Amino acid sequence: MSARLSSKEDYESLLDKYDTWMFDCDGVLWNGDRLVDGAVKVLEILRSHKKSVLFVTNNATKSRQSYKKKFDKLGVEAHVDEIFGSAYASAVYISSVMKLPKDKKVYVVGMEGLEQELTAEGISYVGGTDPADYTLEPFSLSNFTPDPAVDVVLCGLDTAINYTKLSKAFQYLQKPQVTFLVTNDDSTYPSEGGLLPGAGAISAPLKTASGREPLSIGKPAKTMLDCIKAKHNFDPERTLMVGDRLNTDILFGQAGGVSTLLVLTGITHVEDITGPNASTIVPDYVTSSIGDLRVLA
Amino acid sequence: MSARLSSKEDYESLLDKYDTWMFDCDGVLWNGDRLVDGAVKVLEILRSHKKSVLFVTNNATKSRQSYKKKFDKLGVEAHVDEIFGSAYASAVYISSVMKLPKDKKVYVVGMEGLEQELTAEGISYVGGTDPADYTLEPFSLSNFTPDPAVDVVLCGLDTAINYTKLSKAFQYLQKPQVTFLVTNDDSTYPSEGGLLPGAGAISAPLKTASGREPLSIGKPAKTMLDCIKAKHNFDPERTLMVGDRLNTDILFGQAGGVSTLLVLTGITHVEDITGPNASTIVPDYVTSSIGDLRVLA
Numbered sequence: 001m002s003a004r005l006s007s008k009e010d011y012e013s014l015l016d017k018y019d020t021w022m023f024d025c026d027g028v029l030w031n032g033d034r035l036v037d038g039a040v041k042v043l044e045i046l047r048s049h050k051k052s053v054l055f056v057t058n059n060a061t062k063s064r065q066s067y068k069k070k071f072d073k074l075g076v077e078a079h080v081d082e083i084f085g086s087a088y089a090s091a092v093y094i095s096s097v098m099k100l101p102k103d104k105k106v107y108v109v110g111m112e113g114l115e116q117e118l119t120a121e122g123i124s125y126v127g128g129t130d131p132a133d134y135t136l137e138p139f140s141l142s143n144f145t146p147d148p149a150v151d152v153v154l155c156g157l158d159t160a161i162n163y164t165k166l167s168k169a170f171q172y173l174q175k176p177q178v179t180f181l182v183t184n185d186d187s188t189y190p191s192e193g194g195l196l197p198g199a200g201a202i203s204a205p206l207k208t209a210s211g212r213e214p215l216s217i218g219k220p221a222k223t224m225l226d227c228i229k230a231k232h233n234f235d236p237e238r239t240l241m242v243g244d245r246l247n248t249d250i251l252f253g254q255a256g257g258v259s260t261l262l263v264l265t266g267i268t269h270v271e272d273i274t275g276p277n278a279s280t281i282v283p284d285y286v287t288s289s290i291g292d293l294r295v296l297a
Numbered sequence: 298m299s300a301r302l303s304s305k306e307d308y309e310s311l312l313d314k315y316d317t318w319m320f321d322c323d324g325v326l327w328n329g330d331r332l333v334d335g336a337v338k339v340l341e342i343l344r345s346h347k348k349s350v351l352f353v354t355n356n357a358t359k360s361r362q363s364y365k366k367k368f369d370k371l372g373v374e375a376h377v378d379e380i381f382g383s384a385y386a387s388a389v390y391i392s393s394v395m396k397l398p399k400d401k402k403v404y405v406v407g408m409e410g411l412e413q414e415l416t417a418e419g420i421s422y423v424g425g426t427d428p429a430d431y432t433l434e435p436f437s438l439s440n441f442t443p444d445p446a447v448d449v450v451l452c453g454l455d456t457a458i459n460y461t462k463l464s465k466a467f468q469y470l471q472k473p474q475v476t477f478l479v480t481n482d483d484s485t486y487p488s489e490g491g492l493l494p495g496a497g498a499i500s501a502p503l504k505t506a507s508g509r510e511p512l513s514i515g516k517p518a519k520t521m522l523d524c525i526k527a528k529h530n531f532d533p534e535r536t537l538m539v540g541d542r543l544n545t546d547i548l549f550g551q552a553g554g555v556s557t558l559l560v561l562t563g564i565t566h567v568e569d570i571t572g573p574n575a576s577t578i579v580p581d582y583v584t585s586s587i588g589d590l591r592v593l594a
Contacts, residue, residue, distance in 0.1 A: 136431055136457045141490030160433045161463075163456040166494050170485075174492070187505045188467075193438030195471070197463050197506040204501035208484045209494040 002262065002273065005287040008295045014285070015296055018259065020052040020234040024219075026059065027244035027266020028290055032192030035074050036265050038291025043076060045296050053082060054228065056241070058218035058248060060087040060156035060183030060199060063116035081231065086183040086199075086218030089227040090154055091117040093217050097226075098152070098179065105149040107172050109165050109202065110156035114183065118154075126150065127168065129160075139164040146171050155206060155214070156183035157199040166205050173210040180210070184218025186248060190266055219243075220251035242290060244268055246281040254281075261285040299559065299570065302584040305592045311582070312593055315537040315556065317349040317529075321516075323356065324541035324563020325587055329489030332371050333562050335588025340373060342593050350379060351525065353538070355515035355545060357384040357453035357480035357496060360413035378528065383480040383496075383515030386524040387451055388414040390514050393527075395449070395476065402446040404469050406462050406499065407453035411480065415451075423447065424465065426457075436461045443468055452503060452511070453480035454496040463502050470507040477507070481515025483545060487563055516540075517548035539587060541565055543578040551578075558582040 005011060023029060029039045046053055055078060059067065064083040071078035087110075094100050100123060108114060108128035115128045126147050127133055144167075153169050172178045186198035203214060217223045228234075239258040243249020244266025253260035262268060262283040272279055273286065287293075302308060320326060326336045343350055352375060356364065361380045368375035384407075391397050397420060405411060405425035412425045423444050424430055441464075450466050469475045483495035500511060514520045525531075536555040540546020541563025550557035559565060559580040569576055570583065584590075 134433060136433060136459060138456050139493070141488055141493070144490075159435050159460040161458070161460055162433060163458055163494070166458075166498065170494050170498075171491070187508065191438055193441075194468070195506070196436070196438070197460070197467050197502050201463070201467075201502035201506040204505040205494050205498035208501040209492070209498040211484065 002283050002286045005285050005292065011293045011296050014240070014261070015049060018051070018238050018240040020054065020239040021046055022054045022056050022239065022241045022253070022258070024243035024245070024249045025055055025057045027190050028242055028263055029076060030074060031190050031266065033074070034192060035076070036289055036291055038289065038294045040076055041297065042290050042293040045293065047077065052232070052234065054232065055083045056219065056224065056228065057084070058086045058184035058186050058199070060085060060090065060114050060218070061111040062087065062113035063120070064088050065116065066113050084224065084228050085113070086224065087114040087117040087156060089224045090114070090156070090181060090183045090217045091121040091123060092227050092230075093181070093223050094118070094123055094152060094154070095121040097223070100151060103149060104151040105147060106152040106154050107147070107150045107169055108154055109161065109169050109206070110154065110158050110183065111160070114154070114156050124149070127165065133162070133165050133168070134160055135164050136162055137164070139167045141171070144168060144171065150178065152179045152181060153206070154181045154183070155199070155203040157189070158202050161202050166209075169206050170209045173206060173212055180206070180212050180214040182214040182216050184248070185216040186245075219248040220255055222255060224252065225256040246272065246279045246283070250281050250283045259284045261287065263287055263290050265289045299580050299583045302582050302589065308590045308593050311537070311558070312346060315348070315535050317351065317531040317536040318343055319351045319353050319536065319538045319550070319555070321540035321542070321546045322352055322354045324487050325539055325560055326373060327371060328487050328563065330371070331489055332373070333586055333588055335586065335591045337373055338594065339587050339590040342590065344374065349529070349531065351529065352380045353516065353521065353525065354381070355383045355481035355483050355496070357382060357387065357411050357515070358408040359384065359410035360417070361385050362413070363410050381521065381525050382410075383521065384411040384414040384453060386521045387411070387453070387478060387480045387514045388418040388420060389524050389527070390478070390520050391415070391420055391449060391451070392418040394520070397448060400446060401448040402444060403449040403451050404444070404447045404466055405451055406458065406466050406503070407451065407455050407480065408457070411451070411453050421446070424462065430459070430462050430465070431457055432461050433459055434461070436464045438468070441465060441468065447475065449476045449478060450503070451478045451480070452496070452500040454486070455499050458499050463506070466503050467506045470503060470509055477503070477509050477511040479511040479513045481545070482513040483542070516545040517552055519552060521549065522553040543569065543576045543580070547578050547580045556581045558584065560584055560587050562586045
């Protein structure tokens with residue numbers, strides 16, 4: 001059962017116990033472009049106590065650099081080397097784990113941020129924001145010559161998704177030697193006015209058409225944690241993952257052997273963690289909002 | 298085990314046994330715009346023997362009228378009242394089975410043929426080919442006012458699929474009272490140069506984002522057969538369903554209590570029905586091509 005935090009003593013005890021604080025962003029620090037009340041203050045408090053602060057997001061539409069701009073715009077202190085996104089983790093996986101040969105390419109279903117991270121890792125790609133694929137015109141195989149260098153299909157959230165992109169990606173996926181990766185498998189994501197289809201929804205047509213299950217890189221997968229470990233030393237026993245999603249953030253923390261704090265400012269509501277239909281994924285701690293920790297000031 | 302047909306006697310016996318011949322089209326009579334060799338001749342032979350010929354297709358991008366034009370173009374005799382498509386069956390389901398009140402609407406993810414069948418059944422709809430939804434621009438909930446009259450989301454193959462359509466449909470699907478229908482669940486469909494993502498792939502993001510399972514109208518569902526029964530008298534014992542797909546055509550025939558003939562000119566190959574990985578869906582008869590029946594001339 002989760003400990004429900006509410007008193008100043010509860011939060012002081014948390015501050016004592018954990019040196020590394022990993023934060024999901026959407027639904028924890030902000031929703032869309034609206035900051036969660038008190039979030040900035042709480043991050044300042046943590047930094048003033050010399051805590052290590054990391055941002056771990058499944059958002060694959062932005063590179064770390066462009067995600068940093070979002071922090072800047074909202075007035076949240078963050079440094080590029082503190083930011084871990086599933087676009088970055090996907091690029092690192094392809095270059096460091098798969099060790100994709102330099103003459104091979106990735107077919108991208110995704111946005112500019114994903115392309116930027118691939119480029120930063122020296123990975124060649126086709127598709128993505130290619131203007132030729134930015135079309136709603138009918139797609140015909142007779143006008144398509146697959147690139148024989150494509151060895152990976154990588155799919156992330158793509159708000160310019162269309163039938164041409166899906167059809168091209170599906171042609172590659174029919175070759176068993178082509179690896180199928182998705183940046184993350186979130187079925188939805190929280191925008192300011194409500195939920196919108198997430199990366200897991202965008203890759204769903206490719207799974208259905210090909211009958212293949214992709215490897216997912218983002219939370220809750222271990223690949224994301226491996227990425228963080230390669231850059232930061234942290235003691236799992238003194239690390240806390242803060243998130244709003246049970247099946248990504250909390251599962252991710254548990255799989256990585258770190259403690260977990262669920263906040264209720266995003267996807268998960270009280271009824272998801274209590275009563276007869278409560279999830280089987282149980283965080284160590286629950287608090288209404290990250291802003292609750294303001295009492296530590 | 299299926300009877301493998303090859304001799305003139307085999308086909309003569311088939312001709313004797315069945316009065317009503319139901320044909321899938323794509324992969325049976327044609328692939329894309331290329332006729333299967335001998336298909337026209339065989340249909341002529343069946344008609345000359347006073348057989349009842351019906352065309353049962355999951356293609357939901359065309360109305361019966363526009364599908365008839367495809368027959369005309371390819372030089373295949375067909376009459377509108379012989380054609381049963383999943384667009385038509387979906388419209389009939391909404392009007393006759395659901396009995397959707399006249400002041401309610403359908404949000405359509407799909408193409409002109411689907412809209413035409415809805416209109417023919419007197420059903421109001423939004424979405425579909427609405428130019429406002431023909432866009433690759435980013436979608437924002439702040440610019441979207443859901444139509445409170447929408448009580449059904451109907452999704453079929455839509456080669457102009459995009460994030461705006463998916464996002465709007467998903468908003469409706471978050472209301473439990475909105476019915477979720479798909480014209481058919483084919484993961485792919487055969488085009489001239491190979492497979493392309495089918496209606497089941499197009500609806501996959503909606504299933505994933507909403508976590509809901511739609512009711513599928515086309516083959517193998519019984520709804521399609523109910524549609525045919527409403528228009529044609531046939532004796533299931535003397536009816537043969539001819540198709541290229543085990544999990545749609547053959548399953549459809551079996552569920553309807555009619556006999557089934559698999560042809561190998563489309564999706565299914567010999568290795569899918571023989572050997573250790575053979576499908577558990579076993580047709581009554583197998584022949585290489587519908588053209589094999591030319592020997593009956």
